[in-house]
Amino acid sequence: SSELTQDPAVSVALGQSVRITCRGDSLRDYHATWYQQRPGQAPLLVIYGENNRPSGIPDRFSGSSSGDTASLTIIGAQAEDEAVYYCNSRDNRGNHLRVFGGGTRLTVL
Amino acid sequence: QLQLQESGPGLLKPSETLSLTCTVSGGSIRSSSHYWGWIRQAPGKGLEWIGSIHYSGGTYDNPPLQSRLSISIDTSRNQFSLRLTSVTAADAAVYYCAREGVLGGAWYFDLWGRGTLVSVSS
Numbered sequence: 454s455s456e457l458t459q460d461p462a463v464s465v466a467l468g469q470s471v472r473i474t475c476r477g478d479s480l481r482d483y484h485a486t487w488y489q490q491r492p493g494q495a496p497l498l499v500i501y502g503e504n505n506r507p508s509g510i511p512d513r514f515s516g517s518s519s520g521d522t523a524s525l526t527i528i529g530a531q532a533e534d535e536a537v538y539y540c541n542s543r544d545n546r547g548n549h550l551r552v553f554g555g556g557t558r559l560t561v562l
Numbered sequence: 563q564l565q566l567q568e569s570g571p572g573l574l575k576p577s578e579t580l581s582l583t584c585t586v587s588g589g590s591i592r593s594s595s596h597y598w599g600w601i602r603q604a605p606g607k608g609l610e611w612i613g614s615i616h617y618s619g620g621t622y623d624n625p626p627l628q629s630r631l632s633i634s635i636d637t638s639r640n641q642f643s644l645r646l647t648s649v650t651a652a653d654a655a656v657y658y659c660a661r662e663g664v665l666g667g668a669w670y671f672d673l674w675g676r677g678t679l680v681s682v683s684s
Contacts, residue, residue, distance in 0.1 A: 486670040488609075495658055495677050496601075496609065501670035539609050543669050549622045551599070551611040551669055 457485075457540055457554035464560040465530045473525045473557045475540030482545040485523030487516060490556075491536045499538075500525060527559075535561045564589035566659050566675035573681050580646040584659030584675060591640045592617045597662040598642045599671060600633065602655040610655075614662055614669075615642055654682045 465471035500516035570582035599614035
């Protein structure tokens with residue numbers, strides 16, 4: 454399958470933890486990549502590979518996976534984490550296609 | 563520090579051809595371990611992968627766009643380009659170029675341009 458499914462919206466209280474999920478058959482074979490997009494800005498890579506953070510991404514962001522579901526967890530959410538989060542993966546039908554999830558809007562209350 | 567910058571016309575008429583260029587600065591586009599990709603985002607919508615190209619010329623295209631799409635690379639200018647024919651209102655979007663790396667077989671876009679808005683109107 455070439456589809457990745459995300460919940461449209463999630464909310465979290467300031468300082469609390471939140472998990473954003475991404476489901477798709479390709480995630481059984483390939484790790485998800487996670488991007489943060491704030492309004493009016495380009496997406497920003499936050500997690501790639503099994504659980505790798507680019508330089509500059511706070512360690513409160515982490516990634517994990519189980520079966521066909523990948524998760525992005527934020528421990529101690531901050532106001533600046535309010536954004537839309539997209540997952541991305543490679544299609545697992547051997548055709549090297551890339552696919553994005555529909556995005557999850559995170560609101561920090 | 564490597565940077566990417568999109569350029570091209572911001573307004574097209576239906577049926578015209580969209581041509582965008584991404585200029586890579588601060589580093590070489592001739593990287594064997596990277597692809598260079600195009601992603602677009604329609605107003606208020608999510609991200610859509612358009613296609614990716616390697617400096618050797620190898621490309622991968624999103625099937626729904628394949629018949630109208632051409633992605634090319636010019637290593638002498640450190641640029642890669644997108645050409646999309648017969649545009650319609652559905653092609654109106656912010657178009658991003660990005661560098662793509664790979665880890666464990668999974669691709670990821672680690673550096674993005676700021677994006678360029680393309681509108682389609684008669």
